[in-house]
Amino acid sequence: MKADPRGVLTGTHFMDGDHACCEGALAAGARFAAGYPITPSTEVVERFASRVPTVGGTFIQMEDELAASITLQGAVWGGAKAFTVTSGPGFSLMMEHIGYAAMTETPCVFVDVQRGGPSTGLPTLPAQADMMQARWGSHGDYEIIALCPNSPQECFDLTIKAFNLAEEFRVPVMFMMDEVVGHMTEKVVIPPADQIEVVPRKHTHKSVEEYLPYATNGDMVPEIAHAGEGYKFHVTGLTHDERGYPNMTPQTQDHLVRRLQNKIKNAADRIALFEEERLDDAEVVVVSYGITSRVAQRAIGLARERGLKVGKLRLITAWPFPEKKIAELAAGVKAFVVPELNLGQMVREVERAAAGKAKTFPVSHAGGGVHKPEEILKVIVEASR
Amino acid sequence: MSDLVNPVEQFLRSDRMPHIWCPGCGIGTTVNCFAQALIESKVDLESLAVVSGIGCTGRVAGYVKLDSFHTTHGRAIPFATGLKLANPKLNVVVYSGDGDLSAIGGNHLIHAARRNIDLKVICVNNLIYAMTGGQTAPTTPDHSITSTNPYGVFEPSFNLPHLVEAAGAVYVARWTTFHVRQLARSISEAFKKKGFSFIEVISPCPTLYQRRNKLGDGLDTMKYYKEKSKVRHGAPTNEVGLTMTGEIIVGKFVDRDRPDYQTMMRGQMAESLGDKFVEQAEMVCS
Numbered sequence: 001m002k003a004d005p006r007g008v009l010t011g012t013h014f015m016d017g018d019h020a021c022c023e024g025a026l027a028a029g030a031r032f033a034a035g036y037p038i039t040p041s042t043e044v045v046e047r048f049a050s051r052v053p054t055v056g057g058t059f060i061q062m063e064d065e066l067a068a069s070i071t072l073q074g075a076v077w078g079g080a081k082a083f084t085v086t087s088g089p090g091f092s093l094m095m096e097h098i099g100y101a102a103m104t105e106t107p108c109v110f111v112d113v114q115r116g117g118p119s120t121g122l123p124t125l126p127a128q129a130d131m132m133q134a135r136w137g138s139h140g141d142y143e144i145i146a147l148c149p150n151s152p153q154e155c156f157d158l159t160i161k162a163f164n165l166a167e168e169f170r171v172p173v174m175f176m177m178d179e180v181v182g183h184m185t186e187k188v189v190i191p192p193a194d195q196i197e198v199v200p201r202k203h204t205h206k207s208v209e210e211y212l213p214y215a216t217n218g219d220m221v222p223e224i225a226h227a228g229e230g231y232k233f234h235v236t237g238l239t240h241d242e243r244g245y246p247n248m249t250p251q252t253q254d255h256l257v258r259r260l261q262n263k264i265k266n267a268a269d270r271i272a273l274f275e276e277e278r279l280d281d282a283e284v285v286v287v288s289y290g291i292t293s294r295v296a297q298r299a300i301g302l303a304r305e306r307g308l309k310v311g312k313l314r315l316i317t318a319w320p321f322p323e324k325k326i327a328e329l330a331a332g333v334k335a336f337v338v339p340e341l342n343l344g345q346m347v348r349e350v351e352r353a354a355a356g357k358a359k360t361f362p363v364s365h366a367g368g369g370v371h372k373p374e375e376i377l378k379v380i381v382e383a384s385r
Numbered sequence: 386m387s388d389l390v391n392p393v394e395q396f397l398r399s400d401r402m403p404h405i406w407c408p409g410c411g412i413g414t415t416v417n418c419f420a421q422a423l424i425e426s427k428v429d430l431e432s433l434a435v436v437s438g439i440g441c442t443g444r445v446a447g448y449v450k451l452d453s454f455h456t457t458h459g460r461a462i463p464f465a466t467g468l469k470l471a472n473p474k475l476n477v478v479v480y481s482g483d484g485d486l487s488a489i490g491g492n493h494l495i496h497a498a499r500r501n502i503d504l505k506v507i508c509v510n511n512l513i514y515a516m517t518g519g520q521t522a523p524t525t526p527d528h529s530i531t532s533t534n535p536y537g538v539f540e541p542s543f544n545l546p547h548l549v550e551a552a553g554a555v556y557v558a559r560w561t562t563f564h565v566r567q568l569a570r571s572i573s574e575a576f577k578k579k580g581f582s583f584i585e586v587i588s589p590c591p592t593l594y595q596r597r598n599k600l601g602d603g604l605d606t607m608k609y610y611k612e613k614s615k616v617r618h619g620a621p622t623n624e625v626g627l628t629m630t631g632e633i634i635v636g637k638f639v640d641r642d643r644p645d646y647q648t649m650m651r652g653q654m655a656e657s658l659g660d661k662f663v664e665q666a667e668m669v670c671s
Contacts (some may be wrong), residue, residue: 054662058471062496074466074467074470077454079435096457192555228452232453233452233453234447234454237455253427341624
């Protein structure tokens with residue numbers, strides 16, 4: 001379906017990534033946000049608090065991130081599209097409810113504008129060190145989807161995508177920004193509402209008598225009902241059967257947890273978004289994401305000037321990790337170079353997917369700034385030997 | 386047989402029986418009172434939702450035949466807050482235990498009362514963490530023996546009615562599981578209130594609290610409740626703290642009116658934004 005025009009600020013704007021993310025959420029149909037202030041993410045909800053009363057919705061500032069991350073899920077079961085926004089320390093507090101959303105199949109979006117950690121770390125400076133936490137942070141086996149924008153324009157476009165994926169798969173989607181992308185101001189084009197595709201909630205059409213909250217119909221994603229519609233359904237974070245009733249047996253656990261994983265894993269190719277450049281003759285591929293991809297772009301240019309055969313693979317989808325793409329490339333290239341604002345996170349995935357067919361070179365950075373192009377170039381040169 | 390159906394059965398998920406609660410436990414009694422209140426107050430069942438946290442009382446959501454949410458430990462109130470704000474037509478009941486609501490969920494309890502979110506909170510207080518085996522709760526009376534205070538509790542306990550009154554609740558009552566009619570009536574009254582209502586129900590845990598403290602079984606506890614409870618409506622809540630074997634002050638302590646969160650929000654938005662303010666009625670996205 002098309003976006004509700006009331007939430008769409010059509011036009012050409014000069015806007016930062018945090019604000020563009022908020023506009024993306026509004027365009028996607030989000031009418032509820034619960035948040036707790038934290039640098040460098042707060043501008044997203046500040047804008048939402050200012051905008052949403054004029055389009056029909058609610059922002060509530062909760063007492064902490066534990067509350068924010070579950071309040072939004074209450075709103076989803078009340079019928080709203082909802083999200084929360086945070087940064088590292090708050091993201092840590094939200095892990096419990098990312099697990100709850102995965103287990104109860106609550107469609108929602110968690111925006112993490114990453115800053116340096118661990119702990120309070122670098123409140124105002126960038127990092128990309130929550131990438132593994134986004135994937136593995138809550139206990140138990142589950143899958144999520146994570147997207148990484150590298151510009152304010154993508155903060156708008158991909159926030160819509162994040163909501164659409166959340167609805168399609170009934171899964172929490174992690175929107176992994178970083179401080180630089182969040183605070184960078186650039187041109188953002190917001191198209192007319194009728195050019196924005198919005199995925200509606202997968203609401204059941206079944207009668208009250210027929211409806212089973214966690215029964216699937218071939219596509220592994222159950223249909224949802226909202227509170228107050230007469231279905232009198234039950235939702236629990238306990239291991240549950242198709243009725244939504246607690247059923248704590250190894251058989252039910254196996255059936256449920258495998259489905260929660262497979263509904264994402266089986267669709268990984270469709271979810272995988274990436275940008276590739278000059279891969280045709282490449283011997284070395286620079287794999288990057290978020291703000292680091294923009295520094296990598298410069299490094300690749302410098303390397304090409306030196307005659308090195310270097311290509312670019314920018315990950316837009318970080319999770320599920322596009323391992324098929326890496327495996328395909330690994331068969332034909334010498335090496336991968338993976339710059340990221342952490343001491344080695346996604347590089348482990350690249351190395352795993354390359355499976356020894358191509359070498360993998362990390363370009364680590366502890367955060368607080370971005371790489372210098374020359375630092376990446378140096379490793380490209382090394383990898384090209 | 387058909388004319389002998391228990392009137393409460395219509396509110397229960399019979400296919401989930403038997404329940405997990407121990408013999409002598411008071412939680413089932415409170416559910417019976419809740420069902421009586423639903424009958425008496427004629428609340429629309431289709432727009433009624435029950436939200437629980439984790440623990441013995443947290444299992445209530447799984448047994449009531451209503452839209453029901455068994456959430457995470459301590460977070461029933463913030464979940465219920467989102468549910469209510471997204472769909473203000475819902476009547477949202479939070480049904481959980483003393484540990485869930487006042488320890489791990491204590492911050493949410495006071496802030497929801499402060500904001501005056503329109504929620505009915507039923508807090509079954511068995512003075513202990515029961516599901517996990519009888520550990521000290523913030524409500525455990527002084528000198529009690531628990532599995533984590535084997536030599537006796539020495540930290541002061543919360544007086545929950547006093548706490549929630551101070552935080553801003555508009556309706557505060559306390560009963561024991563002996564006071565079944567009074568409890569049902571209080572729940573019915575809470576359904577008529579707009580704002581944050583809090584009903585504390587003192588309930589036995591014969592398996593862990595009464596046994597460890599040599600206070601007898603469920604029936605002995607009912608006798609204690611009968612003999613030692615004093616009904617004092619309007620009692621100052623700073624005077625209603627609990628001890629292990631002393632008097633239990635019960636009654637309706639607070640019944641006042643102040644605008645609830647959504648009324649205040651709409652008022653403020655309409656005042657500041659004028660014609661630009663858009664009501665959220667169309668939020669439902671299906």
